[in-house]
Each structure stands twice: as structure tokens, then as C-alpha cells.
Amino acid sequence: MSLSCEEDDSSAGWTLRRNTTRETRTQCGADWGTSAGSSCKISYVLPWHSGVYWCESREGATSQSINITVSGAVILQSPVLPVTEGENITLICRTQTSSDLPADFYKNGSLIIDRPTGHVTILHVSKADEGVYRCNIRGHGESPPSWISIKLLIKNDLLHRDLTLTRLTVSPSSSQFFQWSSLSLSCEEDDSSAGWTLRRNTTTETRTQCGAGWGKAAGSSCNISLSFPSDSGVYWCESREGATSQSINITVSGGAVILQSPVLPVMEGENITLICRTQTSSDLPADFYKHGSLVIDRPTGHVTILHVSKADEGVYRCNIRGHGESPPSWISVTAPPPDPSPLQQVFTVVRYLVVFCPYVISTVLMVSLYRHRPTGNHLSVSMVMTPPTHAEQGLDDGHDDVTTEHQF
Numbered sequence: 449m450s451l452s453c454e455e456d457d458s459s460a461g462w463t464l465r466r467n468t469t470r471e472t473r474t475q476c477g478a479d480w481g482t483s484a485g486s487s488c489k490i491s492y493v494l495p496w497h498s499g500v501y502w503c504e505s506r507e508g509a510t511s512q513s514i515n516i517t518v519s520g521a522v523i524l525q526s527p528v529l530p531v532t533e534g535e536n537i538t539l540i541c542r543t544q545t546s547s548d549l550p551a552d553f554y555k556n557g558s559l560i561i562d563r564p565t566g567h568v569t570i571l572h573v574s575k576a577d578e579g580v581y582r583c584n585i586r587g588h589g590e591s592p593p594s595w596i597s598i599k600l601l602i603k604n605d606l607l608h609r610d611l612t613l614t615r616l617t618v619s620p621s622s623s624q625f626f627q628w629s630s631l632s633l634s635c636e637e638d639d640s641s642a643g644w645t646l647r648r649n650t651t652t653e654t655r656t657q658c659g660a661g662w663g664k665a666a667g668s669s670c671n672i673s674l675s676f677p678s679d680s681g682v683y684w685c686e687s688r689e690g691a692t693s694q695s696i697n698i699t700v701s702g703g704a705v706i707l708q709s710p711v712l713p714v715m716e717g718e719n720i721t722l723i724c725r726t727q728t729s730s731d732l733p734a735d736f737y738k739h740g741s742l743v744i745d746r747p748t749g750h751v752t753i754l755h756v757s758k759a760d761e762g763v764y765r766c767n768i769r770g771h772g773e774s775p776p777s778w779i780s781v782t783a784p785p786p787d788p789s790p791l792q793q794v795f796t797v798v799r800y801l802v803v804f805c806p807y808v809i810s811t812v813l814m815v816s817l818y819r820h821r822p823t824g825n826h827l828s829v830s831m832v833m834t835p836p837t838h839a840e841q842g843l844d845d846g847h848d849d850v851t852t853e854h855q856f
Contacts, residue, residue, distance in 0.1 A: 461506035468499030508782035541583030599690030643688035650681035724766030
């Protein structure tokens with residue numbers, strides 16, 4: 449299996465990362481896969497390679513994540529990336545030796561069709577075709593579930609990105625929680641009409657939405673009253689049109705120690721504080737590790753890293769003697785945002801002109817009309833005397849037409 453980051457900017461240093469049941473945010477080449485530039489090749493796949501994969505740049509930008517499942521006797525070959533509305537997709541139910549056996553296809557648990565050759569094509573897909581699919585080959589078994597995502601065709605991508613940017617936040621702000629803790633996730637959105645919702649991938653489910661067996665949805669927020677280790681996974685916001693926010697990793701531990709660290713990427717130059725704690729105390733002596741090596745020990749369980757840089761990025765853990773070790777936490781450090789491109793600057797200027805020009809023009813016109821209005825104290829009135837009729841000419845033959853102006 450080969451995965452590649454198709455990049456517009458090769459200088460960004462894109463690499464493959466993944467989350468599995470055994471590891472968190474590990475990079476291709478670190479005990480799995482062979483890295484070749486922005487590609488990664490896995491020569492022999494095993495079930496424990498199942499997980500969430502994504503591309504990540506040197507600056508901390510991420511691609512959309514995909515879910516890969518490595519299974520046994522039967523698999524369902526389906527699109528791994530979102531499909532655009534109107535396209536056709538083909539699903540193939542197969543064993544390791546054949547893709548032409550009779551198969552039944554299911555969507556969201558219900559039988560939709562059976563095929564004598566194990567192939568089915570869905571023409572001109574729409575959002576109604578989105579869902580969880582499986583297949584079954586009699587005498588061989590059932591495939592794992594596969595989520596098929598349908599996205600709308602966006603004609604004005606620049607405007608779409610400007611209107612639908614959203615940010616996922618977590619409260620309390622931490623990437624690790626104790627079992628039984630409560631937490632809240634929110635999509636901070638610029639456009640409430642986009643219909644942002646919370647989704648997640650865990651070890652037991654794929655792309656499930658808040659309210660569907662986990663959490664309680666409230667608008668673009670999701671509340672988890674009691675968390676369990678099974679709630680550990682990757683969370684993200686997704687709009688009605690299929691746009692996604694940056695994903696975050698949340699770990700719910702059933703152990704005695706957690707490391708409270710930033711769940712969102714930290715900007716270069718900022719300060720971050722790591723807290724090693726038990727369920728009852730955050731002031732016990734603790735050792736802090738980065739990439740498995742001891743970096744510092746603290747008598748109170750707190751450590752602050754000043755003015756972070758990319759060199760501070762990595763996997764951190766902590767240990768409290770007599771209590772145990774925390775799960776690992778990845779801390780991501782991003783570069784400050786670049787200056788806007790000329791096209792973005794032009795777009796911004798035009799947007800402000802469209803908003804403010806009518807206001808300015810109407811204000812100038814009103815002021816101009818006000819300054820030139822009649823005052824009312826010195827009104828000039830012109831009275832025009834019409835020429836006399838023939839009947840009157842005999843009486844007034846000696847008079848010319850007269851125009852008289854009176855000042856009031």
C-alpha cells in the first residue's frame with residue numbers, strides 16, 4: 449500500500465502521519481512504512497495498520513484525514529476520499545483470491561442490493577447516497593464497514609473558503625481526560641448557515657456524528673457528559689457541504705495519570721504549560737519526557753515552555769512516581785500566518801468597497817442637498833403678467849407686458 453501527499457508547494461515538507469490503536473500521531477518511517485519524500489509505502493499491511501492517516505506540513509498544516517481498514521477474509525473496496533455529487537462510484541466486494549463472487553450490499557445496516565458478480569455501481573451520487581456501507585459473501589463472511597462521503601460541487605472555492613472557515617475548540621482545553629470526565633466540543637463558525645456538526649473516528653466507529661450513539665448535540669456544539677476510553681479518537685467539524693476543520697486527537701484514560709497539554713496547535717513564540725496530574729492532585733512531583741527522553745523533572749508537576757519553536761514540537765508524556773505514567777500527547781507548533789497574497793488583498797479591498805461605497809455616496813448626496821436647500825427668510829417670487837386678451841386691449845393699449853419681482 450502506498451500513500452502520497454500531492455502538494456502544490458514541495459518546500460512545505462509534507463509527511464504522512466497516523467493514529468492507530470497502538471500509537472498516536474506517529475510519522476511514516478518511525479517503526480512503520482518507508483518514507484520517500486512526501487510518499488509512504490507499507491510493504492506488508494497487518495490489521496494493526498488500521499487507523500486514521502493524514503498529511504502534515506513542516507508548519508503544522510494538515511490535509512483531510514482518511515480512514516484505512518486492514519481486514520481478513522472479505523473487504524469492500526470503496527472510495528477512500530469524498531466523492532463529488534454527480535460522479536459515479538463502484539463498490540467491489542471481494543476475497544483475497546476473487547472479486548467475482550455473489551455478494552449482498554448493505555447501507556446503514558439495511559440490504560440495498562445483491563449482485564451475482566460482487567460489483568455494484570451507483571450512478572450520479574448525491575448526499576442521499578452518503579452513509580456506512582458493508583458487503584457480505586455467503587460462506588466467506590462480512591466486510592468491515594466503510595464510510596462513503598459525498599461533497600457538494602463548490603464553484604467559487606475562494607469565496608467558499610472565506611465563508612466556511614471554522615475552528616474546533618475543546619473545553620476544558622486539554623488533549624487528555626480521565627474516565628468519567630465531562631467535556632464539550634464546539635465549532636466556532638463564521639457562517640452559521642453552513643450547518644457545522646461534530647464527527648469522530650474511534651477504534652470502534654468511523655465518521656459518526658455527535659448524537660448518533662455518543663454525545664449530545666446543541667447547534668454546532670457537542671457535550672459528552674461521561675467520557676470513557678472508547679471515546680478516545682480523532683474529532684473534527686464538518687459542514688453540510690462537506691468542508692472540514694482541522695482534526696484534533698482526544699485521549700480518555702482509564703489510568704491514574706494524565707498530561708494536560710494544548711489540544712490545538714500552538715503558534716511559534718507563545719508560551720505553553722504542561723500539567724502532570726492525578727484525579728485528585730496537580731501538585732505532585734513529576735518527570736516530563738519528550739520522544740521517550742527525560743527533559744525535566746518538577747517538584748510541583750507543572751512545566752512552562754517559553755517562546756515555543758518548531759524544535760519543541762513532539763510527543764510528550766509525564767510520570768508521577770508511585771502513581772504511573774500518562775498516555776502520550778502530541779504538541780504541534782505552527783508558524784505565524786503568512787502575509788495575505790495579492791489576490792486575497794484585492795478580494796478584501798473589493799469586499800469593503802462594496803459594503804462602504806453606497807454608504808459614503810448616500811451621505812455625500814444628503815449633505816449636498818442640505819447645504820443647498822432654500823432658507824425660507826428671503827424667498828424670491830416671480831410673478832408673470834400674461835398678455836391681455838383682445839377684449840382688454842382696448843382698455844390697456846398703452847401698457848407693455850410687465851414682470852414684477854417681490855421680495856418677502
